[in-house]
Amino acid sequence: xxxxxxVLPLLLLAALWEGAVALLQISPFYLPPLRQVLGAIxxxxxxxxxxxxxxxxxxxxxxxxxxxxxxxxxxxxHHQRWLRDMLFPLFVASQTVPVIAFGxxxxxxxxxTLLAKAAIAFYLTFFPVTVNALAGFEAVDPRQVALLRxxxxxxxxxxxxxxxxxxxxxIFTALRLSAGLALAGAIVGEWFGASIGVGAMLxxxxxxxxxxxxxxxxxxxxxxGGAIFGVVALVEARLVFWxxxx
Amino acid sequence: xxxxxxxxxxxxxxxEAPAARAKLQLNGVSRRFGAVQxxxxxxxxxxxxxxxxxxxxxxxxxxxxxxxVAGLLEADTGxxxxxxxxATSLLxxxxxxxxxxxLLPWRNVLDNAILAAEVEGRPKRAARETARAMAADFGLxxxxxxxxxxxxxGMRQRVALMRTxxxxxxxxxxDEPFGALDALTRAMMQRxxxxxxxxxxxxxxxxxxxxxxxxxxxxxxxxxxxxxxSIKLERRVELPRPRDPALLTTPAFNAIKRELLDAVEExxxxxxxxxxx
Numbered sequence: 306x307x308x309x310x311x312v313l314p315l316l317l318l319a320a321l322w323e324g325a326v327a328l329l330q331i332s333p334f335y336l337p338p339l340r341q342v343l344g345a346i347x348x349x350x351x352x353x354x355x356x357x358x359x360x361x362x363x364x365x366x367x368x369x370x371x372x373x374x375x376x377x378x379x380x381x382x383h384h385q386r387w388l389r390d391m392l393f394p395l396f397v398a399s400q401t402v403p404v405i406a407f408g409x410x411x412x413x414x415x416x417x418t419l420l421a422k423a424a425i426a427f428y429l430t431f432f433p434v435t436v437n438a439l440a441g442f443e444a445v446d447p448r449q450v451a452l453l454r455x456x457x458x459x460x461x462x463x464x465x466x467x468x469x470x471x472x473x474x475x476i477f478t479a480l481r482l483s484a485g486l487a488l489a490g491a492i493v494g495e496w497f498g499a500s501i502g503v504g505a506m507l508x509x510x511x512x513x514x515x516x517x518x519x520x521x522x523x524x525x526x527x528x529x530g531g532a533i534f535g536v537v538a539l540v541e542a543r544l545v546f547w548x549x550x551x
Numbered sequence: 552x553x554x555x556x557x558x559x560x561x562x563x564x565x566x567e568a569p570a571a572r573a574k575l576q577l578n579g580v581s582r583r584f585g586a587v588q589x590x591x592x593x594x595x596x597x598x599x600x601x602x603x604x605x606x607x608x609x610x611x612x613x614x615x616x617x618x619x620v621a622g623l624l625e626a627d628t629g630x631x632x633x634x635x636x637x638a639t640s641l642l643x644x645x646x647x648x649x650x651x652x653x654l655l656p657w658r659n660v661l662d663n664a665i666l667a668a669e670v671e672g673r674p675k676r677a678a679r680e681t682a683r684a685m686a687a688d689f690g691l692x693x694x695x696x697x698x699x700x701x702x703x704x705g706m707r708q709r710v711a712l713m714r715t716x717x718x719x720x721x722x723x724x725x726d727e728p729f730g731a732l733d734a735l736t737r738a739m740m741q742r743x744x745x746x747x748x749x750x751x752x753x754x755x756x757x758x759x760x761x762x763x764x765x766x767x768x769x770x771x772x773x774x775x776x777x778x779x780x781s782i783k784l785e786r787r788v789e790l791p792r793p794r795d796p797a798l799l800t801t802p803a804f805n806a807i808k809r810e811l812l813d814a815v816e817e818x819x820x821x822x823x824x825x826x827x828x
Contacts, residue, residue: 449653455621456667456718457643466666470657547656547698 367426368487375434422494429486437479441472580630591779604769612780652711667718
């Protein structure tokens with residue numbers, strides 16, 4: 306049933322694509338038929354699979370580290386007011402630097418490595434997670450904290466048994482948002498000279514005016530984004546099963 | 552005694568019959584928040600195994616007193632809080648139950664009940680066993696795996712009480728545990744609490760707004776004065792135990808109620824006048 310709900314809209318979108326191209330006689334330069342795009346992917350299967358894996362790896366590495374750093378810094382900010390007053394404005398300022406500008410520097414520093422792309426994905430991930438996790442920690446009922454303290458709970462107990470679970474719904478909201486951002490970060494990173502990956506493919510197709518290949522790269526990027534988002538949603542459904550019942 | 556009850560006695564420390572020794576002794580306890588004097592020289596002793604109920608007008612510093620006894624708040628210097636005759640930090644020494652049940656929505660009934668035990672470092676599995684054995688006593692049999700959102704208000708409150716009992720301390724602090732319940736559920740819970748109390752024998756300090764509840768439950772009713780809060784009146788309740796609802800209409804009960812009402816009324820008027828000024 307859940308699978309059907311997932312597959313059905315996709316099939317619908319595919320049918321719409323095919324139908325529109327055929328009925329409205331859209332020039333393949335603007336939108337090639339879906340069949341042709343899928344055919345291109347099929348023909349170069351291993352290349353697209355490799356691009357998928359490479360970009361997925363970059364995005365996930367940045368995403369995971371960004372998520373962890375976000376939760377850790379939110380924890381530090383929650384417990385140490387002065388740290389928050391000192392560093393939080395810096396966090397905000399960091400996000401006003403366009404990722405493109407930042408990307409050039411990172412590639413300059415780390416070269417054309419996985420680390421460079423992951424760093425950009427990280428840069429886009431950690432901030433939303435920090436903000437949301439912090440909001441989640443601050444929203445915890447102080448009476449709940451008092452109750453745990455009356456049981457003799459240590460700070461660690463309180464964090465682990467109360468603060469973190471309470472903040473999970475908000476953290477996952479941020480993670481779902483960041484899943485797309487991390488992918489965008491990885492792709493932008495690839496634009497600064499990578500030869501493998503979805504972003505590199507996209508750029509190559511653009512320069513060669515291969516419209517079909519561009520669409521193929523876009524579909525591959527969508528698959529990467531969908532994979533990350535899907536895993537996040539699955540983990541969320543397991544961990545935050547109680548949210549809908551509140 | 553049934554097998555289940557026997558088993559329970561082994562799982563939990565069952566207190567001894569009431570003795571004269573003071574479990575908790577407050578001597579001249581005061582607390583000031585900035586310009587507001589919340590408590591002024593509270594003197595109160597609670598004997599081991601005793602059930603003391605505390606009433607007072609709203610804003611009289613009951614919660615402040617509670618937080619001090621729970622170890623969540625320091626009393627101002629000059630007063631002393633003695634548990635078993637010793638002035639130690641009370642955090643982790645008193646089983647405290649706040650007004651709201653404060654159950655965690657991601658834990659089922661058993662796991663909410665063992666929260667305190669878990670914090671103490673008891674193995675989860677053993678704690679769950681104990682909780683499972685206690686569930687029937689708390690009217691939660693068959694609901695062990697339910698989540699708080701699936702329970703009624705009365706049941707949630709019983710889970711919270713079970714959590715408090717599982718935190719195996721001789722002194723229990725209950726802050727209006729039945730305040731949010733409807734009258735019928737409330738009456739049922741009161742009788743049930745007395746039943747549980749007589750079986751597990753703990754020392755209880757119970758805050759309430761309800762004079763009937765205070766008399767029905769307590770060995771002794773303590774009335775607090777309007778702010779700054781201090782002890783205005785202590786009234787021993789010599790009504791026989793076990794108590795049943797018929798007690799509420801007896802002349803003896805009404806005589807005590809009359810006396811307490813007068814005291815509470817007087818203090819409420821003071822609060823009212825202070826608020827109007």
